[in-house]
Amino acid sequence: AQTVTQSQPEMSVQEAETVTLSCTYDTSESDYYLFWYKQPPSRQMILVIRQEAYKQQNATENRFSVNFQKAAKSFSLKISDSQLGDAAMYFCAYRKHNTNAGKSTFGDGTTLTVKP
Amino acid sequence: ETGVTQSPTHLIKTRGQQVTLRCSSQSGHNTVSWYQQALGQGPQFIFQYYREEENGRGNFPPRFSGLQFPNYSSELNVNALELDDSALYLCASSSPPRGSGGELFFGEGSRLTVL
Numbered sequence: 406a407q408t409v410t411q412s413q414p415e416m417s418v419q420e421a422e423t424v425t426l427s428c429t430y431d432t433s434e435s436d437y438y439l440f441w442y443k444q445p446p447s448r449q450m451i452l453v454i455r456q457e458a459y460k461q462q463n464a465t466e467n468r469f470s471v472n473f474q475k476a477a478k479s480f481s482l483k484i485s486d487s488q489l490g491d492a493a494m495y496f497c498a499y500r501k502h503n504t505n506a507g508k509s510t511f512g513d514g515t516t517l518t519v520k521p
Numbered sequence: 522e523t524g525v526t527q528s529p530t531h532l533i534k535t536r537g538q539q540v541t542l543r544c545s546s547q548s549g550h551n552t553v554s555w556y557q558q559a560l561g562q563g564p565q566f567i568f569q570y571y572r573e574e575e576n577g578r579g580n581f582p583p584r585f586s587g588l589q590f591p592n593y594s595s596e597l598n599v600n601a602l603e604l605d606d607s608a609l610y611l612c613a614s615s616s617p618p619r620g621s622g623g624e625l626f627f628g629e630g631s632r633l634t635v636l
Contacts, residue, residue, distance in 0.1 A: 409563075440624070447526070448565075450611070452624040496563050505624060507554025507613060508577045511563035 407432045409499050411512035416485045419520050425472075426482045426515045436502040439473065439480045440509070446491040454455030454478065454493070458502075462491045484517075527628035534602050535559050535636050542597040542631045544549075544612030550626065552576075553595040555587060556611040560628070566612055570595055607635045 408431045418424035430439070441453040456464045456473050463471050468488075472481045483490055496502040526545045534540050546553050548572050552571045556564035566579035570589035584600040593614070599606055617632035 411563075442625075442627075450625075450627040453589070455624065499561075502627050507552060507569035507615060508566050508579070509564075509625065510566070511556075513561070513563045 406503065407434075407499050407513040409497050411497055411508050411515050412422045414513075415518070416429055416436045417518040417520060418484070418491075420487055420489060422487055423483060423485045424487055424517065426497075426517070428480045428482070428486075428512060429442050430478050430480065430497070430510075432478070432501070433500065438470045438500045438502065439471075439479075440470070440498040440500070441469070441482045442496045442498060442511075443491075443493045444496065444514070450496070454482065461510055487519050488498050489519050489521060525612055525614050525628035527610075527624050527631050529631055530629065531632045531634075533634045533636060536602055536604060538602050539598065539600045540602060540633060542599075542610050542612075543599070544614075544628060546593045546595070546612075546614035547626045549570065550614035551593050551614040552615045553589055553593065554613050554615070555595070555597045556613065557581070558609040558611055559605075560608070567597070595600045602635045603621070604635050607633060609633075 410429045437458045439456045442450050443453050446452040453464045468485045468516045494514045496514045498509045500509040528543050554569040555567040558564045568578040573589045586598045588596045610632040611630045612628045
């Protein structure tokens with residue numbers, strides 16, 4: 406079975422600084438998707454960034470980028486120029502290719518605090 | 522475009538009771554999945570519905586059941602509630618169901634407390 410591990414329950418960053426959230430996963434598959442989702446307090450979980458395993462190039466979305474190391478099964482999220490609105494719980498998620506779109510495996514999350 | 526909506530937002534039940542949670546999918550999405558998020562943990566996949574049929578299930582007992590309606594809205598039913606069922610229940614919609622790598626669009630969740 407696939408597992409996703411987020412080893413940092415809590416992280417904090419100063420506003421305007423950079424922070425990296427870690428994620429490792431375990432799978433025997435070669436084709437899959439990886440995601441980072443953001444869950445603000447009492448608000449809906451939203452997608453931050455997505456990586457397709459067959460693509461070697463790391464995904465970027467504005468201030469958010471990933472470091473995808475397929476051999477090491479590592480998928481970290483870097484947030485640059487952190488803003489107060491980035492404070493939330495962040496979940497790393499895995500989904501096997503050609504599986505039910507809803508069947509994703511999530512880590513237990515990292516709570517990010519942004520200090521002004 | 523209407524997002525994913527869930528009801529009720531909060532509810533309290535006692536052990537042994539039954540509960541029904543409801544979800545309206547995002548406009549144009551024909552697939553709905555349900556997740557259980559216990560306090561301090563990540564979401565756990567319960568099951569998915571596509572075209573009114575269950576289309577994938579996680580490691581949850583049969584007392585967790587669901588429905589999907591022709592308008593793609595969905596219900597999650599839990600019978601014989603146990604204390605460990607206390608959690609945030611998330612509904613997510615997507616389209617299409619397989620292999621697209623598409624994102625899940627989540628509702629705000631229904632927080633269930635079992636006493």
